[in-house]
Amino acid sequence: MLYLRPGQVLNEPDDSGEDISVGDWPALYSALAEQAESKVLREFYAAGLPPASTPISEVPMLALDFETTGMDAEQGDIVSIGLVPMTMARIYNRDSCHWVVRPRAHLPGDSVVIHGITHSDVASSPDLNRYLQPLLSLMAGRVVVAHYRKMERNFLHHAMLQRLGEGIRFPIIDTMTLEAEITRLTFWQRLRGQKAPSLRLAEARKRYHLPFYHPHHAHTDALSCAELLQAQLITHYGPKTPVGDLWR
Amino acid sequence: MQAEQIEILEFLRQHQPLSLLPEDVLRQVAxxxxxxxxKAGTQILDFGTELSDWFLIRSGAVEVYRRNGDLYNRLTQGGFFAEFGLLRNRRARFPVRAMEDTLVYLIPAELFISLFEEHEEFADQVEVEDRTRLRQAVARREDANELMTARIETLLSREPVLLHHTASAREAARQMMEENVSSLLVIDDAxxxxxxxxxxxxxxxxxxxxVAPGLPYETPVTDIMSPEVVAVEYNQLVFEAMLKMLRDNVHHLPVLRKGKPLGVITLTDIIRYESQNSLFVVRSIFSAxxxxxxxxLQSDVRACFSRLIAEDANSxxxxxxxxxxxxxxxxxxxxLAEEKFGPPPVPYCFLALGSMAREEQLIVTDQDNAMILDDSFEPEKHDEYFYQVAKFVSDGLDACGYKYCTGHIMATNKKWRQPLKVWESYFTEWIEQPTPEFLLNSSIFFDLEGVWGENRWAKRLNKLIRHKAQKNTRFLACMARNALLRTPPLGFFKNFVMEADGDHNKSINMKRRGTAPLADLIRVHALSIGSASHNSFERLQDVIDAKILSPGSGPDLRDALELIAMVRIRHQALDLEAGAEPDNNIEPENLSDFERKNLRDAFLIVSNAQKYLKYRYQPGRSS
Structure with missing residues (x-):
């Protein structure tokens, strides 16, 4: 994942694109299972979602992270994908995946510096098309988890649009949004000039005494995010919280 | 494609016991x-919970309890739990609770069990419970490939750089520079x-x-080399090389095989090998x-002791x-004494006696020492000086944890601060006109080593002992009789015969009833064959080579000595770990069944060896 300076996102964590307004995700999935053009997407939507009232402890989830060519989903593309299946109780790291793909957009040098995936790495890797099927089947029936949902949502949407001619819609539990809610300052605190705590992944993890992991590797970042969600759920939400309160 | 698991692999690589696994297996584990x-405070395992994983603590801390609720252990990062249950009925045996927010890595039960079965070193490390951890070192001893038991040849990285003896000093310097080495072996192939x-x-x-004396560059290399080479054999142990460097104060040791040089090891090689061994303690001692x-520095000594045990060093x-x-x-x-009181008025030699001379010292030890003075010594003129030095050393040792000798065998005692000729007459008298009463408390004089000054005098006394003792059956009989006074506690395991004194009336003194009778017994045999060794293991080897024991009983004695010594050492380490003052006592309830059984066997061997000693050196029996 690309890391934003706190100021860029801190104040608007919910500015997350088109799908913030979806009220009933399972219903949208049922509809899209009929409407989607491509077969892989129809099967993905047909797998459905747990009802919004399902306690979070019973919901299968998938932590997801992309490294990308840049910040703009319309101009850029995905370079690597990290996937880690999980529940509230356990992170199924043994079933996790990490794929490097060849972006259809230019890979600028400054992003290479961040994620360490070089031009020759991507040159010898397949196009995302190769992994669409396994990606969608891992996502099917699971609720996606990411830190700063806008990146993962927009990049996947545009990557699909470019390859299948249609985009994808799915709810995301955003650990950054959760952390913003958890650490939100009261009116009085803000009035007294207290600084809002950092929402960056590494900083958020520290608050739960999670160990330091080296950032900017899609699998490690997905794993970091998965551990953070477990810690957040256990510490602040509890197993009975309906998944509908958490996904957007 | 499976993910690389960079972070997890890195963590596993850094923590025993997983780090002991081969890299490909480690990747599979990752x-x-x-x-x-x-979350801190949550229960991770309850008693009887079905187990599907082995738990490795990635971060945080947990507390392990006994079933009755007593705290059993605390574990932090790198710690592991649930192996006890996994290896038995797959149900948690010890409840575990998170003390802090804790992240655990879960390793599937089947994988853990196959690792345990297929990788011996891993299994040894995992071995359940601290008691079992106690047990393993005795069983592993010499075959362990840990660093202290590694062979010297494993340190050799290149062929030796040789120089012909006709070369000049300049040629030597040039060759050192070209080969980028700090030493050359000078050879003669004529x-x-x-x-x-x-x-x-x-x-x-x-x-x-x-350079310093300003000799010409064409000086023959033979003029500036050290002709008396301190060398080691390729199959000696790394720690022996280390000790040799310390003793002889050399930094380069040629390694030989059948007299032929294989290479050179340097102090740096060894230090690189073991970064925190006794060398560092020694170095800080000399810089004090x-x-x-x-x-x-006493605490560094104790840390070094604990570390050796943790590294499975043998006794x-x-x-x-x-x-x-x-x-x-x-x-x-x-x-320091000579700095304070000035140089000695006549030459002298400071002696170590007993366990230090036998190289069997532990952390709970008395100071047993003495002084040999030059025969030109004049008490009125010189003794004040030597008394001051002896007192300075003795007080200093006491302050550093080497308690005053209760039997007053110290150089501060005038009787043990005498000229060489007096020492020679002492030993002659002890050996030729022995009285059991005197020898009773003097056996440590027969373990003697020079540590400072004219150490050749100590060698001379040792030689005298060797020659006289061997021939003197009455002396040997006296020594044998004294060696039988302390018996192994055979009844210990049935009705717990324990030392009756004070604090430890529920315990057994492993020195008095274990290692000391063995050292006494081995000393008598060693004196009878004129062995020049001091260490009990070396003496025993000499005795075995002399074939005076029945076949098989020598190796049995060696194993018994190792086991008893290790139990004693380990209990001192446990005392240290528990923050208690270490002593020589062990409490029967702190012994595992395994140790108890083996100790019983070991004591039985000692007891039989004592019977043989009594028979062999009975007065009037000529052998």
Whole structure:
């Protein structure tokens, strides 16, 4: 994942694109299972979602992270994908995946510096098309988890649009949004000039005494995010919280 | 494609016991790890919970309880739990609770069990419970490939750089530079094509023996080399090389095989090998500028002792290392004494007696020492000086944890601060007109080593003992009789025969009833064959080679000595760990069944050996 300076996102964590307004995700999935053009997407939507009232402890989830060519989903593309299946109780790291793909957009040098995936790495890797099927089947029936949902949502949407001619819609539990809610300052605190705590992944993890992991590797970042969600759920939400309160 | 598991693999690589696995297996483990997070205060395992994973703590801390609720253990990062249950009925045996927010790596039960079965070292490390951890070192001893038991040849990285003895000093310097080495072996291949080692020359020799005195560059290398080469055999142990360097104060050791040089090892090679061994303690001892600076090193000594045990050192390595450290304290104190009171008016030799001379020193030890003075010694003129030095050393040793000898066998005692000729008459009298009463408390005089000054006098006394004792059956009979006074506690295991004194009336003194009777017994045999060794293991080997024991009983004795010594050592380490003052006592309830059974066997061996000793050296029996 690309890391934003706190100021860029801190104040608007919910500015997350088109799908913030979806009220009933399972219903949208049922509809899209009929409407989607491509077969892989129809099967993905047909797998459905747990009802919004399902306690979070019973919901299968998938932590997801992309490294990308840049910040703009319309101009850029995905370079690597990290996937880690999980529940509230356990992170199924043994079933996790990490794929490097060849972006259809230019890979600028400054992003290479961040994620360490070089031009020759991507040159010898397949196009995302190769992994669409396994990606969608891992996502099917699971609720996606990411830190700063806008990146993962927009990049996947545009990557699909470019390859299948249609985009994808799915709810995301955003650990950054959760952390913003958890650490939100009261009116009085803000009035007294207290600084809002950092929402960056590494900083958020520290608050739960999670160990330091080296950032900017899609699998490690997905794993970091998965551990953070477990810690957040256990510490602040509890197993009975309906998944509908958490996904957007 | 499976993910690389960079972070997990890195963590596993850094923590035993998983780090003991081969890299490919480790990768497989990293691929199989699942993860779970527990908030501080939550229960991770209840008694009887079905187990599907082995738990490895990635971060945080947990408390392990006994079933009755007593705290059993605390574990932090790198700690592991649930193996006990996994290896039995797959149900949690010890409840576990998160003390802090804790992240655990979960390793599937099947994988854990296959690792345990297929990788011996891993299994040994995992071995359940601290008791079992106690057990393993005795069983593993010499075959362990840990660093202290590694062979010297494993340190050799290149062929030796050889120089012909006709070369000049300048050629030596040039060759050192070209080969990028700090020492050369000087050889002579004239005699029947065999290379014979004539000496060793180091970069230090170039500066100290050539440049400093201003000799010409064309000086023959033989003029600046050290002709008396201190060398080691390729199959000796690394720790022996280390001890040799310390004793002889050399930094380069040629390694030989059948007299032929294989390479050279340097102090740096060894230090690189073991970064925190006794060498470092020794170094801080010698850099201490006063007694006040020596005293705090006691804790480093104890740490070194614990570390050796953690590294599965055997009793011999521990005994030698502690003796080297003890000797260094004496030597530094003597240096400080000579700074304070001036140079000695006549030459002298400071002696170590007993366990230090046998290289069997542990951390709970008395100071047993003495002084040999030059025969030109005049009490009225010189004794004040030597008394002051002896007192300075003795007080210093006491402050550093080497308690005053209760039997007053110390150089502060005038009787044990005498000229060489008096010492010679002492030993002659003890051996030729022995009385059991005297010898009773004097057996440690027969374990004697010079640590400072005219050490050749100590060698001379040892030689005298060797020659006289061997021939004197009455002396041997007296020594044998005394060696039988302390018996192994055979009844210990049935009705718990324990020392009746004070604090430890529910315990057994492993020194008095274990290692001391064995050392006594071995000493008698060693004296009877004129062995020049001091260490009990070495003496025993000499005795075995002399074939005076029945076949098989020698090795049995060796195993018994190792086991008893290790139990004693380990209980001292446990005392240290528990923050208690270590002693020689063990409490039966702290023994595992395994130790108890083996100790019983060991004591039985000692008891039988005592019977044989009694028979062999009975007065009037000529052998």
């Amino acid at each position: 691929q199989s790890v699942d993860i779970a997070y527990y 005699a029947d094509d065999e290379e014979t080692l004539k000496g060793i020359v180091t970069d230090r020799d170039i500066t100290d023996r050539l 500028q006063s007694v006040e600076e020596l005293v705090p 011999r390595m521990i005994g030698s290392s502690m003796a080297v450290i003890g000797r260094s304290f004496k030597q530094r104190l003597l240096e």
